[in-house]
Amino acid sequence: MKAIVLTGVVLALLGLLGLAMPVFTTQHTEEVAKLGDLKLQTNEKQDHVIPPLLSEGAIAIGVILIGAGFVSNRTS
Secondary structure (H helix, E strand, O other), X not given: OHHHHHHHHHHHHHHHHHHHOOEEEEEXXXXXXXXXXXXXXXXXXXXXXXXXXXXXXXXXXXXXXXXXXXXXXHHO
8 A cells, every 4th residue: 555655646746846847957068079188078958848748647647546545545
């Protein structure tokens, strides 16, 4: 029971986080050239978008798992 409820809580929280922050940016530093002690580097920023439907689905599945965990605890 605890594993189902814990999984549901984690999914619901991740869904809420996805709705609160639908876009996040990562930064990647890449070495372009190296001439002796001289290094040329470039920083690339990439935006990642979390679809709202995915976040809402995670919340829904999390709530269902939490409910299933409580129901299975009540019947046993």
